[in-house]
Amino acid sequence: MPFRRGILVRGIVQGVGFRPWVFHQARAFDLTGFVLNRTGEVWIEVQGKLADLDRFMTMLASHSPPLARIDAITTRPLEPITENDFRIEASSAAEPGPIFVAPDVAPCAACLAELCDSGARRFHYPFLNCTHCGPRLTIITGAPYDRARTTLATFPLCPACQAEYDNPADRRFHAQAIACPVCGPQLQLVDRHGKALLEPPLSTVVAALRRGQIVALKGLGGFHLACLADNDLVVRELRRRKQREEKPFAVMVANDIAAARLGEISLGERDLLNSPARPIVLLRRRTDAAIADAVAPHNPYLGVMLPYTPLHHLLFHDMPDTTLVMTSGNRADEPIAHDDADALERLGDIADLFLLHNRPIHVRCDDSVTRVVAGVELPLRRSRGYAPQPITLPFRCPQPILAVGGQFKGTFALGRDCHAFLSHHLGDLDDYAAFSAFRRDIALYEELFALEPTLIVHDLHPNYASTQYARERIGSSRHQQGFAVQHHHAHLAGCMAENNLTEPVIGVTFDGTGYGLDGTIWGGEFLVGDYRGFRRAAHFRPVPLPGGDRAVREPWRIALAYLRDAGVTCAKLESRIAKPAWRTIQQMLDRGFQCPLTSSAGRLFDAVAVLAGVRETVSFEGQAAMQLEWLATGSAADAVYPYDIATTAAATFVIDFRPLIRAVVGEPEAAQLARRFHATLAEVIGVVCARIREQTSLNDVVLTGGVFLNTLLTIETTRQLESRGFRVYRHRLVPPSDAGLSLGQLAIAAANVR
Numbered sequence: 001m002p003f004r005r006g007i008l009v010r011g012i013v014q015g016v017g018f019r020p021w022v023f024h025q026a027r028a029f030d031l032t033g034f035v036l037n038r039t040g041e042v043w044i045e046v047q048g049k050l051a052d053l054d055r056f057m058t059m060l061a062s063h064s065p066p067l068a069r070i071d072a073i074t075t076r077p078l079e080p081i082t083e084n085d086f087r088i089e090a091s092s093a094a095e096p097g098p099i100f101v102a103p104d105v106a107p108c109a110a111c112l113a114e115l116c117d118s119g120a121r122r123f124h125y126p127f128l129n130c131t132h133c134g135p136r137l138t139i140i141t142g143a144p145y146d147r148a149r150t151t152l153a154t155f156p157l158c159p160a161c162q163a164e165y166d167n168p169a170d171r172r173f174h175a176q177a178i179a180c181p182v183c184g185p186q187l188q189l190v191d192r193h194g195k196a197l198l199e200p201p202l203s204t205v206v207a208a209l210r211r212g213q214i215v216a217l218k219g220l221g222g223f224h225l226a227c228l229a230d231n232d233l234v235v236r237e238l239r240r241r242k243q244r245e246e247k248p249f250a251v252m253v254a255n256d257i258a259a260a261r262l263g264e265i266s267l268g269e270r271d272l273l274n275s276p277a278r279p280i281v282l283l284r285r286r287t288d289a290a291i292a293d294a295v296a297p298h299n300p301y302l303g304v305m306l307p308y309t310p311l312h313h314l315l316f317h318d319m320p321d322t323t324l325v326m327t328s329g330n331r332a333d334e335p336i337a338h339d340d341a342d343a344l345e346r347l348g349d350i351a352d353l354f355l356l357h358n359r360p361i362h363v364r365c366d367d368s369v370t371r372v373v374a375g376v377e378l379p380l381r382r383s384r385g386y387a388p389q390p391i392t393l394p395f396r397c398p399q400p401i402l403a404v405g406g407q408f409k410g411t412f413a414l415g416r417d418c419h420a421f422l423s424h425h426l427g428d429l430d431d432y433a434a435f436s437a438f439r440r441d442i443a444l445y446e447e448l449f450a451l452e453p454t455l456i457v458h459d460l461h462p463n464y465a466s467t468q469y470a471r472e473r474i475g476s477s478r479h480q481q482g483f484a485v486q487h488h489h490a491h492l493a494g495c496m497a498e499n500n501l502t503e504p505v506i507g508v509t510f511d512g513t514g515y516g517l518d519g520t521i522w523g524g525e526f527l528v529g530d531y532r533g534f535r536r537a538a539h540f541r542p543v544p545l546p547g548g549d550r551a552v553r554e555p556w557r558i559a560l561a562y563l564r565d566a567g568v569t570c571a572k573l574e575s576r577i578a579k580p581a582w583r584t585i586q587q588m589l590d591r592g593f594q595c596p597l598t599s600s601a602g603r604l605f606d607a608v609a610v611l612a613g614v615r616e617t618v619s620f621e622g623q624a625a626m627q628l629e630w631l632a633t634g635s636a637a638d639a640v641y642p643y644d645i646a647t648t649a650a651a652t653f654v655i656d657f658r659p660l661i662r663a664v665v666g667e668p669e670a671a672q673l674a675r676r677f678h679a680t681l682a683e684v685i686g687v688v689c690a691r692i693r694e695q696t697s698l699n700d701v702v703l704t705g706g707v708f709l710n711t712l713l714t715i716e717t718t719r720q721l722e723s724r725g726f727r728v729y730r731h732r733l734v735p736p737s738d739a740g741l742s743l744g745q746l747a748i749a750a751a752n753v754r
């Protein structure tokens with residue numbers, strides 16, 4: 001007597017090869033029945049011996065295709081029927097399409113084997129993929145996800161591919177991006193003027209790279225600029241042409257063995273390097289790494305990634321021991337190029353040679369960047385390979401919500417049910433191209449996820465491009481309400497949401513800039529609250545920021561502001577700055593002219609870095625602070641600097657660093673200064689949180705904001721807090737920087753309209 005069960009599977013189960021996989025498992029266990037796609041879920045009926053049904057269930061729960069993510073499985077017993085096989089049933093025509101969209105991932109093992117199999121019809125074919133791997137988000141042009149709404153729409157399938165596509169037992173069953181040398185995209189080699197070259201593309205590129213040339217490679221989510229990483233001359237030439245002075249370049253190597261020759265690799269880092277998302281992983285650089293100095297100047301870390309497209313694998317097949325610089329195809333701070341004509345125009349002066357292909361990239365998607373801190377991932381940029389996978393919220397969104405994020409390191413998030421669909425990295429929205437992509441990709445995501453937001457959430461800052469976008473939409477629609485969220489409250493809520501916290505916490509929210517409730521610039525904040533609201537329990541004593549944003553590029557101005565505030569001088573610093581500039585800033589400070597007040601922790605880092613002699617100006621925000629961290633790394637702190645904590649009438653603590661500045665000025669040794677400063681800040685956090693606990697009895701602390709990209713501070717603060725009995729939470733899924741704002745905004749809005 002057979003048994004029959006109905007099984008409902010929810011999660012990312014469509015467009016990821018789930019049905020063929022179920023088909024194989026059911027056959028393997030001698031079960032009959034069927035599998036069927038329904039809206040955002042899969043329905044399975046299986047019939048057979050009880051033991052086989054149980055084994056099938058175990059398999060379902062513990063193993064699934066690499067791109068699938070099962071959120072819930074529910075079963076119920078059914079009456080057995082007469083049937084003799086297992087089938088994949090067609091979805092009904094009214095199917096609204098997948099609710100989840102998979103990210104772009106690296107070739108699976110089966111595809112890699114095929115790539116190297118000289119007997120296979122896709123031998124050395126750079127566009128092979130299957131339902132378990134390959135491009136997704138970057139090629140999707142609309143919903144529902146099928147081939148007609150991808151950039152492969154113009155490549156009709158050949159009979160052999162069609163047969164695989166139609167065969168439920170094949171791993172390419174309904175693989176929308178299926179391609180082969182007969183019917184799929186092809187490589188094309190062109191010179192810097194766009195003139196087609198007839199040489200064989202791959203071997204010519206390999207020879208050019210070996211000769212020390214710079215090659216633009218069209219990839220998955222955009223163009224890369226590639227060159228030999230051990231050739232100082234060519235790397236410096238790349239910097240000159242790209243107009244990028246010091247921002248580090250990432251490198252690509254053939255495998256994790258080669259990566260281990262460049263950096264020290266823990267097990268966690270090895271797993272991340274090899275994960276299907278293939279992010280850039282920041283490794284502690286080995287002193288004997290064969291890398292030109294110009295790749296990552298003065299930087300003790302190196303961003304390393306492994307091949308993540310068949311094309312990368314083919315390149316390294318021909319040059320297995322090479323380390324290639326693989327940096328985004330752009331000039332200075334522009335968004336990465338992703339369209340052929342645009343790339344030729346913008347990169348024509350940078351690259352000597354272009355390796356193109358005729359599969360258009362629809363969604364520009366930068367490489368993700370991550371690292372491991374104290375054994376746990378700390379994302380720096382969540383983009384290719386991760387987006388648009390949902391992050392599970394601790395509660396349901398009562399209505400469809402769009403959160404537009406901040407201004408810098410832009411992302412947006414769409415919320416439905418318990419899911420937050422976080423976008424890929426969109427860059428700084430003050431750039432017009434980045435802002436255009438932001439608008440376009442919001443529309444695309446809304447279509448893909450079949451979601452029409454009735455609530456649009458934005459930052460309090462009136463001049464953020466994202467705020468203006470949100471207001472424009474709210475103003476022109478009757479169906480959309482607006483909701484403004486304070487910047488640091490969003491940071492706090494984002495960290496709470498990804499850690500599944502629902503009770504009030506102390507939020508240590510340290511960043512560069514965020515619009516405060518009082519109109520000043522906040523950034524060294526201790527908030528107490530949850531999704532529903534917050535109180536500013538403590539903050540840094542505000543200092544003037546001479547010239548506003550210009551001070552971020554010229555942090556010596558901030559150092560001067562701190563010096564004046566503390567009533568000390570620093571002859572060493574003064575001697576390094578041009579006299580007229582120094583005098584101008586002094587006068588601005590005296591008159592309070594263009595000197596907005598800020599409590600920013602990022603600016604304190606800037607000031608101390610300048611006083612440590614690290615640098616006086618920067619080419620990107622956070623550069624001086626980062627160098628201060630490197631300077632401090634590796635030694636133990638032997639002392640802390642003095643500081644004061646005042647209490648206002650409203651029982652708010654104000655942290656006064658004037659005593660610290662006075663001590664720092666007298667410090668002879670830069671590394672010790674940097675080390676003691678980090679120790680001081682960690683201690684301050686511990687002490688202030690303990691005082692807040694006395695007021696509130698709260699014992700959970702979240703660490704958030706861009707300053708917590710600083711690993712030394714993160715580790716030391718965690719130690720300080722844990723030794724005082726606090727439970728400490730930090731980011732693991734989204735970056736602590738403004739890239740995580742959209743998630744926090746979404747959670748706050750969802751909680752407040754409930």
Ligand code: ZN
Pocket residue numbers: 107108109110111112129130131132133134
């Ligand atoms: Zn595959």
Ligand code: ZN
Pocket residue numbers: 157158159160161162179180181182183184
């Ligand atoms: Zn084909």
Ligand code: FE
Pocket residue numbers: 487491511512513514705706737738
């Ligand atoms: Fe921020």
